[in-house]
Amino acid sequence: MPTPPPQGIHKRSLLRNDVYESIRDAIIDGTFAPGERLRDPELESWLGVSRTPIREALLRLERAGLIVSQPGRATTVAPLDPGSTVSAQQVVAAMHELATRLAVPQLGQSGLAAMGRANTAFAAAIKNNDADAALAADDAFHSVFVDACGNEMVPVLLEQAMPVLRRVERQRFSSHEAQHSVTAHAEIIRLAALGDADGAAQATRDNWLSLAGGAAR
Template identity: 60%
Template sequence: MPIPEDVGVIARPLLRENAYRSIRDAIVDGTLAPGERLNDAELAQWLGVSRTPIREALTRLEESGLVQTKPGRYTIVSPLDTRAARAAQTVTAAMHELAVREAVPHLSSAEIEAMRQANVRFAGALRADEVDAAIAADDEFHNVAVTACANPAVRTVLEQFTPVLRRLERLRFSSLIGRGSVATHDRIIALCEAGDAEGAAAAARDNWLSLSEVFDVDDSDAPRAQ
């Protein structure tokens, strides 16, 4: 498999978590493409770690649906799977709905302003066709409520299922479909500011469910392992 040119980019502390996040992010951003075979030794060389944290990371990624393994034969990046994405979408939408509902009574003016500024960056990134920046700003926007709700179970579930959706969202944010999220974010902010927890929670749920518009992308030609 081709690997990024930067070698040994991972710090020694927290090797397992860093290895997991580095490989996960490379899958989500397309550096490691759907159907691509993953080699333990090459990944270890890229990240500057032993094979043990690599294998542990790949196990976690398989549980998240980003990697497929055939013991003794191959490990590949999972092809884009509409059914898996729909399942992840349902769970993710529910978690964001819960996070916003629990967060609204506790949101400070500073946190609402942080949401507003994140949406400004999000809109600017979309206008500039900067997909990575758009996704980062979108994460910042939604993370305000996830943090404010102080529910660790919500964050744990989102950590597992959001990356599956982010692969599809890269398609969304590089198209005009993503522009609609800016207005939805503004609506969520207004409802949060008004203290309407149920209305804001419903808007947050609908925001994530709107990703269905990209689920009709044909993935029939995605490469598969032999």
């Protein structure tokens, strides 16, 4: 049969993502505190959408470990759990290590320059105690490798594991104690510029694993 007209399918997909990201970000930045109950009518009023995209977003957030759902009872923001954080950190570190190893041989001067700019912005954000800007700059730094690695599974797995880790990152990026990550980023850039894929990959892994116990990468 002929392919049917889209009928707004893409718009609905974008709406679902927007709703998911809005609730996710509110959990990460503490607007919704651990243990807080999430009520559909309040979320509908806040976001101006129907219950369907909200329920879909909550299912994704439950899979990501950010909420706890008890059917017929309540949906609450998940507590900060050290075990879940470490598990997510291990996956994230492994995926970024792989992305770096695959990407370094493909990187040109433009990629290295983009990482340098991102690290400069990261350093400024840390100096200003601007956690949101620090997170954005840190994402820009690491996304250079992810975008260049050529493995489509890497971003899929990172999207699943990152939300749990993001809450710990945001707390740490609000302080000057994350300053050592600027130096770690600079070393990753140096190794990548030398074409040392293994060295850059190990440095990237160490950078992410340094987040253990609440330390920023």
